[in-house]
Amino acid sequence: MKISKALKFLALLPLCAPASATPRHSPWPGGVAIVPIQSDTRPAVMVNNNPVLVIRENDRWVAIVGIPLDHESEAPIVATLIRAGGESEQVRIDLQAADYPVQRFNVESKYVAPDQESLDRIAAERIVIDQALTRWRVNDVKEVMLKSPVPGARSSSFGSRRIFNDQPRSPHKGMDIAAASGTPILAPLSGVVSATGDYYFNGNTVILDHGQGYISLFCHLSVIDVVEGQDITVGDLLGKVGATGRVTGAHLHFATYLNGTAVDPALFFETN
Ligand SMILES: [Zn+2]
Known part of the structure; x- marks a missing residue:
């Protein structure tokens, strides 16, 4: 009897579950x-030939699909689910x-x-940055x-169409956080x-690989306090806010990527 009461209590727990995991x-x-x-084992999910982040949430799997900023909203995204055994399904x-x-x-x-000379430098850097945004654990x-x-x-301002000195440039692929130069940036x-x-x-930049294509990017730093390959725990010091690169003043440009595409970082904060 006691056991069945305990089970009933456990069944009610999700009602008071903490903030959402996705x-x-x-x-x-x-x-x-x-x-x-719904799948007994971890499914694989692909979009545009890129693997998609899949996490376990309660009793189900959840794919978190990044939608490219330049994707026409009239056209659907088609994801391919591949279950253990190779059975696949289009969503x-x-x-x-x-x-x-x-x-x-x-x-x-x-x-x-x-x-x-700068154009050559920009082209070489583009390759390095693109590699870091499209290769992951x-x-x-x-x-x-x-965490902020x-x-x-x-x-x-994610997604805003940007005009620099009256010339259109690519849209803003991150969020800007106002902070004084020297403010510590924590993972x-x-x-x-x-x-x-x-x-x-981008100025002084740090790129973090969170796994399965989930990547974050920190730009315009005054100081970088980490090195490539370093394991990072949430809250670790990454560097300090600065005004390096193309800026109009000190701030942190913070961006998030999923399946190789920039997505709005605001969606990943509990209080957006
Ligand atoms: Zn920015």
Whole structure:
């Protein structure tokens, strides 16, 4: 009798479960789609030939699919689920339109019309950065929600169409967090440092691999306090806020990537 009462009590526990383990379903360009999957064993999920992050949530598996910012909202995303034994299934994810604002900035002309030497440098850095954003460990990921890397107001400027010195440039693929130069930047989640560097546009940069294609990027640092290959625990010091690279002032540019595409970091904070 006592056992059955205890079981009843346990069955009620999910009602008072803590904050969610996954972002909310946000099916638009730059968002994330949450796809629950019933499967006894871990399924594999692919989108555009990229493996997708799959985590265990309560009694089910959940795929967290990053939706490219430049994906037309009229066209669905098609994910392929592959269960143990090779049986596969296509899942269609319908998207909603996203309406991102326009932002204008004035920066030094070298950031809008770089000379040939700088263009060569930018091209070489692009390869290094792209590699760090598209290669990852295939470890078991237990957590995806983030702690704020610095205190301060988190802008909602992800996705905004950017115009520098009256010239259109690629959209903003992260969030900017206002903070004074020298403010410590703390790891928002455990991971491994997959790259560090001083890049033309991004300035001093740290890239963290959280596993299964979940990657975070920290730019414009004044100081980098980690090295490539270093194991990082949530809360570890990564570096300090600065104003290196293409900036109009000190701030942290913070970006998150899933299955090789930038997604809105705000979706991974409990209080967005
Ligand atoms: Zn930024």
